[in-house]
Amino acid sequence: MSTTPVILLLSGSLRDGSTNEAVLRTAQAAAPARMRTVLYDGLAGLPHFNPDHDTDPLPAPVARLREAIDAATGILICAPEYAGTLPGSFKNLLDWTVGGTEICDKPVAWINAASPGRGDGAAATLRTVLGYTGAAVVEPACGRIPVERGTLDADGLITDPAVRARLADVLDLLAAHHAELQDAP
Numbered sequence: 815m816s817t818t819p820v821i822l823l824l825s826g827s828l829r830d831g832s833t834n835e836a837v838l839r840t841a842q843a844a845a846p847a848r849m850r851t852v853l854y855d856g857l858a859g860l861p862h863f864n865p866d867h868d869t870d871p872l873p874a875p876v877a878r879l880r881e882a883i884d885a886a887t888g889i890l891i892c893a894p895e896y897a898g899t900l901p902g903s904f905k906n907l908l909d910w911t912v913g914g915t916e917i918c919d920k921p922v923a924w925i926n927a928a929s930p931g932r933g934d935g936a937a938a939t940l941r942t943v944l945g946y947t948g949a950a951v952v953e954p955a956c957g958r959i960p961v962e963r964g965t966l967d968a969d970g971l972i973t974d975p976a977v978r979a980r981l982a983d984v985l986d987l988l989a990a991h992h993a994e995l996q997d998a999p
Contacts, residue, residue: 819849819989822886826893826904826936828858831970833927833961834892837981840971841890841925844978845985854882863909879907880916888921888988889949895928895936900943908943918948921991923955923984930960955987 823838842851859875867873872880883889893904900908911917924940926933937956944951959977967973972981 819887819992820885821845821849821851821985821988822882822889823851823853824889824891824893824904824907825854825857826891826901826907828901828903832894833963834894836961836966836970836972837892837925837927837959838890840978841981841985843971844982846982849887849985849989851985852882852886854879856882857903857907860903860907860910863906865913868910868913876910879910880914883911883914883920884916886920887992888923888952888985889917890955890984890988891922891924891940892927893924893936893940895933898935899939900936905939905943908940908947911947912943915948917944919950921952921955921988922949923952923988925956925981925984926958927961928958930958933958950991952987952991955984955991957984 823841825834825838827834838853842853845851856875856878861873861875893900922944924937926937959980961972965972965974972978
């Protein structure tokens, strides 16, 4: 019996209507019917990471984050770059994943929504931190999809059919990588 793939969408931006959120909301809209996407909305509610609190029982927002990661088939991240790296709030989210095992071997990819020549520091930091967590980075699914505000419709979704197709492909790659991991001896 097969199960429906679930892709967790993590935005690294706290800003309402950010281009990073637009990418992930467009991924939701473009997702193949055979899968489900879940847009995580708890970033602002996570407490500051403190190793003393990374024990059972976890703070409730952290427990919800880890449950969402555990329930996912794969994870798609879209995070902005601030001061040459990830925003502190998103790095905090990632710090909370280090002490758990939920993200270990989980297929993960990211989309960089920044203009060419920007966002590389965030991607490099993301790659480093995900290495510490043991996440399975799906390289072919990672990439750059620059988003200009003029390419969004009234609902804040990207209108370009090529971008929508690329996002559907990214979701498929994450689900396929998960299936490969499950079929491995």
